[in-house]
Amino acid sequence: MTTIGDIARAAGVSKTTVSRVLNGNFSQVTRETKEKVQAVISSLDYTPNALAQSLRSLKTDVIGIVLSDLQNPFWSAVLDGVERTCRSLGYSLMICNARKDAAIEEQHIKGLRNNKVDGIIINPTAKNQALFESLIENRYPIIALNRKIQGLPIETIAVDNVKGAFLATEHLIRLGRRRIAILVYPPGGVSPRLERIEGYISALNHYGIDVDDSLIRIVEDGKDAAKLATKRMLAGDDRPEAIFSTNNLMSLEILEAIKESHIGIPHEMSFVGYDETAWSRLVDPPLTIVKQPAYEMGQLAATDLIRQIRSKHKIAQAKTHLMEPVLVVGGSCGANA
Template identity: 55%
Template sequence: MKVTIADVAKHAGVSKSTVSRILNGNYGQNTQETIDKVLKVIKELDYRPNMLAQGLKSMKTNVIGIILSNLKNPFWARVLEGVEDTCRLNGYSLMICNSNEDPLLEEELVKGFQMKQVDGIIMNPTVKNDFLYKSLVEKQFPFVTINRKIFGLDVDLVTMDNVAGAVAGVEHLLRHGKKSIALFVYTPDYVSPRLDRIEGYKKALSNKGMKVEDSLIHIIEEKNGLVKETVKRILSDDQNRPDAIFSTNNMMTLEILEGIKEVGLNVPDDISLVGYDETVWSMHLNPPLTTVNQPSYEMGEIAAKRLIELIEKDGDKHPTTNILQPNLIVRESCGVKKEEIFSE
């Protein structure tokens, strides 16, 4: 037989409203003796509140939804850690969904979250659902975007300084004598990190007084195999082969390494390589990979804290932008000798 709040009240010798207040952490005028007695009875009877019913009554479920664009990318594992840890510390549960870069699915997921009465949403947007994003803002629904800007809309955002990250990676290669650096980036399509990394690449060259060669910028559709085939094509041209590659995505980096291997070349003896996003496997590659490291855990932590502020109406309601700073982790793939390695 299911234990009810009335059972707890009866066994503790208090009213149902007293039990309800103590469950919600609102101890009010209750003595410590009463609080301890109620909590003891709850434990003894193994009482489990109906969270859905409580949520419908209070219009708050203590559940947050997060929609990410591509869960296959290991970058998001640390972001999720930051979000989940922060939610748990603040008494919230987390529902995780993957839009897989599909705007129709993204819209369906947002509507599904709203039907489930989540208190707020964190989203790495596809940036292809302007009407959806505007409707969330107009309804004043608690909503925080991460990583990607939604151009033309003032919303809470936690992102990285992707221009600075790209500048750090490319300037490092230039300082170590690289003259022809190929840039690999997925088709931008108004995705701000990709646009910013292209800008950072160009800025690094400009800072050193070097001309930007369009032939070295490879913008590639996000489909399996296209990056590898492009790498094989450009490295097979002995006359115009670049001496370094700057990869702007960790999934892309794996394909680049496959392509280099398949044409019979070696990193860093034949070509230097710098990637983007530190992962658990970066240091275990042969040679270990130089990467632009992003504070991904902090991104998730800050986004969750901001969303909880909006949900609980605690603090400034005007949209805020948090821009986190990356750093370069230097390893042997860029051509630096092991004994010279340091973190820039």
């Protein structure tokens, strides 16, 4: 592997002179010397070490993304948007999975900073407030994605979850459903979960339907928890007419519970889910879902982070970009009662 020392010896100049030529600093180098060094560089097929260059410039052209849960297929489309945008703007991407664990999230963030990434996109667990405060105080480029970090001036890319839940609940109400259950993982400061409950309640209030707390089911975020909760609900004397699932992984368990309870969709039970997936269109009947612009969220997050990185004044802004959800009507809700 050719080194700067090899070039210096072949050209009969100092390493300092070679470095000046490589870095485009020609003020102290004669034209003849510059051309001689450049000719040697070309003949020896020398390629500058990217890591060494980045350390000198304190810039790596790499950004990191830390997601709370990579198992959710929603993130595949988001990552596609992030990666394509990074590549088009000359950046590489490092992907980390926090596995819903605040301690792992903290390790990833510190590890990315130790690896000198230029900025971080974070889908936060909402449990590392002090760490985020430190990043903001140090004017470190950061974007919050999908989940809001309350009380801090962090630029945020999110979807209007209140509107999404309102659209889903309103659709069911207009089809004549009144007893509508909503299943949500424990809110615990996680903004999309809180906002989807808010949108559900808002739709009921808008149409003059009393809120029944027994139909707001908080389900533990664990394997088969949603399935068991749904089975218990369906076995009761006053089961709901419709179920609104606020998470696509949760939807799979709810649908399994409905099938095992020998209840037909949509003639006995209406169903609305969240997020468009490949399987949501293939099940029979195809699901009615709230679609989030996942790819576009990724695009915007990467674009805005790189804009922050390239800005000379990296001052955090408490700006939230709310993107629009869309109700995609399938066959899982049935006709007007």
